[in-house]
Amino acid sequence: MAKPASPYHRKDSGIELDDRYEKASFLTLPAEIRTQIWCLVFNPKQSYKDVFSCPRCTDDAPSALQEDYWASTYLQPLLTCRQFYQDAHLLAFSRTTFVIRNPYTVLDIAGRINSTLRPDQISSLRSIAIVSEARHFRQMHHWKTHAFGIPALQLEDMTIILHRSSYWHYLFDFNVMMTQMLRDFSGVKKICFVRNHARVKPHFHTWFNRFVGAMMRLDRVERFGRKECRVEKTWWNWTYQGNKQTATLIRVPSKDVGMDIESYDELMAPMMEWLKKSMEIEEYDPDPMSRLGFV
Template sequence: MAKPTTQYCRKDSGIELDDSYEKTSFLTLPAEVRTQIWNLVFDPEQSYKDAFSCPRCTEEAPLALQENYWASIYLQPLLTCRQFYQDAHLLAFSRTTFVIRNPYTVLDISGRINSTLRPAQVASLRSIAIISEARHFRQMHYWKTHAFGIPALQLEDMTIILHRSSYWHYLFDFNVMMTQMLRDFGGVKKICFVRNHARVKPHFHTWFNRFVGAMMRLDRVERFGRKECRAERTWWSWVYDGNKQTATLIRVPSKDARLDIETYDEVMAPMTEWLKKSMEVEEYDPDPMSRLGFV
């Protein structure tokens, strides 16, 4: 008599699943995994690049603000549901470049930020760009020691975009104010001035060289030209990119307040040499009327 055969029901894990297995969704993933995914969704480098470059632009092309860039486009994933917003909005704010285009908003940017965002959201901001002209540069005098006068801001970069119009920018007018302000300026790691195809008088490169020279002269006077040494709280390194038409200040540790004048000159020698070389290749004033004595 033949033995009865036992039939086994085959289940391939890749084809069929028991009902006991939970279906995995994004919200059921561990918090660490969700954070890694959010880091890929909100890319700070891509956000900044999209704000100042177009698909047809090359690496050698001057940076210019793109009119079709809006931070709200990058924050759209937060609108999926309330849970997404609660989990990721602070991370998203910290990894998105916010561009303030309205000239009237820029004049009262601290009031607008504080009235629109909660304290935790303000503290999460890392990249802000503003379009600036003469009245906005004058407003910087009231910032004191923090960007926009908001101590809670801890920015990775602050980008100052020159307003593009038929009018000339006379940036020399603000060198004294800005050099004095930057000696005690905190809460920003990098300040980038973007020419944005604006008309600058004299040339953008010429202005930046004089601006760097003014910082160095002021620093020497504050240290050795007074009865008491007034060392800076914040010092900056600088980079000028002629192709991209940008001038960048990068915050570095302040120099030792106890330096004697000989040691100080040795520390400043590389910066002085950079300035000399930069001045040798700077462009002429792009307005020919100024060289003919008409303006």
Template sequence: MADSDQSVPRLLSLPSEIRAAILDYVFDGDEHANGLTIASDGSGKAMTDHDYSAARILAPLLVCRQLYCDGSLLAFGRTHFSVTNLYIRIPDRLAQLHPKQIEALRSISLTVDKRHFRDLRSWGSHAFACPGLSLDSLTIVLHQSSQHYLFDFTTDVVNLLRQLQSVQSLAFVRNRAHVKGNFKTWCNRLVGLIMKTDHYERYDVRPPNAEQTWWTWKFDDACETFRLQACPSKAMVDEETYMQQIKPLMQELMVSIESEEWNPDPRARNGT
């Protein structure tokens, strides 16, 4: 019986290269698993997927200590972490991880209310004020049951975007939440202030203060999602050349503004 047991292949007795291949298969990094789903009513709106669980994806790491050591960095890098509890503080959770695990993280979504928007002011140049964090995607999901006065934080978000680094893609998802003044209107005002601030900091400030990161943007009307993609800072050029470069973006913004739903709230029209 003992000889028979010893002849049975054991996972931990396999060469490390084979174990790595198995873990690569287990944590396949499904790009569609992002903590969001599309509403089942046919509206196409993006919503929080309450059935999504990063813990369930990471469960194989709990088999034994060796598998955890072998696969934790791979698993962390391929798993989307969705934080839907408003009272969880991500900096506190990150502080419990090894620096290598923090560096491995690539995708986080955070459900927010006004307290979280106030916290953006203290982030500095890194998400959650954590220098070791380098994300491919960061998604900010509006809490569905909260009243959101996003116009109160437009300037804060613009200031954050000018200096935020180590985030490749940033998205704001309405999540069917109530946004005072219309979500798309806020996104358009945000884009307008990005360009206004950029011009001011380049040509009205001495010495010029160019952004650390420039962003391209796109509003998805169907999903009610506003996505920004990080790009290198734009080169310093003379003002006339700059205005020619920025002109297509201004034209796109005007088209988007014209497509806004009419809202009687003056805050939606004056950007305050």
């Protein structure tokens, strides 16, 4: 007697697997998984680290701009196809550090950004580093509340890299302008100054101590030295890394409007103590002529 036919149609399992794998691809994955993969491809910490570190340098070596760093290298996956670009370019822009090192481009960053990028691309930028010298510092008082005067920019960090040349940087010349600007500056969460082996007069550490002192002095005058109290819109915490030769400002909420002078002094006491200790270990100017009043 013949065996009855099975109601189930039998297929070769190997063929089924091959067919299934042929149909699967990166673009067929769920959007959430693709986004997680893109986040691994575009690593913001690695991008920022590569701007200043080199394979031959130790962890204690001073930070210096790496001339072989280019943001376009990190954006190369976007060139795979149009779909990749459409899906990931805004995420990639937000997780890549862009370095502006051409001194003439720095003079007109706002114009270059607005003419090159679309509004959604501008608003996606989170990390920008600029190589700066005296003429670039003079432009900062035109920025007002946002970096480069572009309200659409909401940066996580802006890095100011001192231009390395045979000329000296006289950063004291810009302390008044920068301290006044920072009281209303809200478009950046972190501002980092990198010496970049540049020549600074007086020493980079000395400048930053005086800069912090000027910021604290201006804040006290604006609050208690005028008939009308002028409270800052933004306050900053600060750190200094001597081994890296970097000085960092981190944006924090403004202090209480109705604070009396006793409460204010109590709040500022730890900051004053930090400044005192920092000034005790700062380096002297290497040029003796400046200490004798000739420079």
